[in-house]
Amino acid sequence: MVNHNLDGAVEKVIANSEFTLHENLVAGLRQLVIDGVLASGQRIPEAELCQRFGVSRTPLREALKVLGAQGLMQLRPNRGAIVTPLDPGDILPIFEVKGALERLIGLSAAERANDMDIDAMSALHLELGAALQKGDIRQYTELNYAFHKRLSQIPRNAHLRQSYDDLQQRIWRYRFLVNESFSRVADSFAEHEQIMIALRARTPLDLAARLESHNARTCEAMTDAARGAAQDPRFGAIA
Template sequence: MATTMSEPIARTSLHDQVVDRLRDMIVEGELDPDTRINEKALCERFGISRTPLREALKVLASEGLVELMPNRGATVASFTSEDLDETFPIIGALEALSGEIACEQITDTEIAEIRALHYQMVLHYQKGELHEYFQINQTIHEKILAATHNGTLTNIYNSLSGRVSPARFRANMSKPRWAEAVEEHENILKALEARDGQTLSRLLKTHLANKRESVREALFSEDGAAV
């Protein structure tokens, strides 16, 4: 079965490169949601014709990152409070599953890696370095995912969390929530070390539920506008 997103296999085809590049641009916030994507401009920028660009847009639309309006072009999909409520439970369920599987499969070395990352992350927390914290945080979740050796799971997870990750979402986090998150991670590490799949699964699920509220606050609190 073709797994399209994760493996770093030969990327000879222009089309694949464009998909990746466009996805990056969206995630990095270079393209604003709800404003029409100018095909011609993008083509010139990429130095390609419209054919591969349009193919890429259609793939990204099927991933949910792009919205296509017939005869009226494409836009970066906006992310609403409703989308938050639809996606996070799913992400939570997938993380819970990954925790369960990981506990059965993970090696001591892999755990050691995650442990090292964890304490590095705690350090960033103590220094108040939010960006670096997020960076390592994401890496830890990716490591757990990788320990499942389930490429399909990884792909689906990445695709879903990609909808949430545009740069504007890595904004900020309240002090008490941050402390709580670190504590949750403390417990996640313990469960992983004990290879207690049930507990890890439960922890990850509530971790995600809390994160959802944290993201909601960061996104939809003051201005109320869907970004």
């Protein structure tokens, strides 16, 4: 049998009783997919997951349906679910939409940001700088995610935040593509510098433009990396 390395993290998630079992299952499974523990294209064996999570098939399947509806898994009738395979061709479309939303985030955030927002962003920006100094690209990537997520909350538009987060999670699965390109990370940080300046200045058009530009460059870097890594096993065996 295949070892999925599910031990540890998951059980903790499930034990979190602040949320319902269903919510924990959805979050836990999503994490497994996004973190790549369940590989792209991999078959999802219900029985095994049930054992791991310590629940029966009923709640597990409810969670699978939710992830299926969100596009993270493909539910094939009578043939089980598979983790939606990563597709290099998806990178550009996702970034296109993400860029459109980031433009709105920029326009809106520049107008609605309060001091707490800017402090929080500044703190994240500092941490990003520290991660860059240390050359810890993995941590930089995670902080980068948090940076943009926090920014998306400034407009205080729940629909915007959710739509944006959806896209961020989709692209997050491809993050291994940039994990090693140090030069891009340095450029990225320089762009963040400009973003912070525009945010502090509260200039909507400028902030929006810088975000769009940052988005486009990140997209370019990922697309390039995908070209080079088309044979990467993480792009999914079964497809």
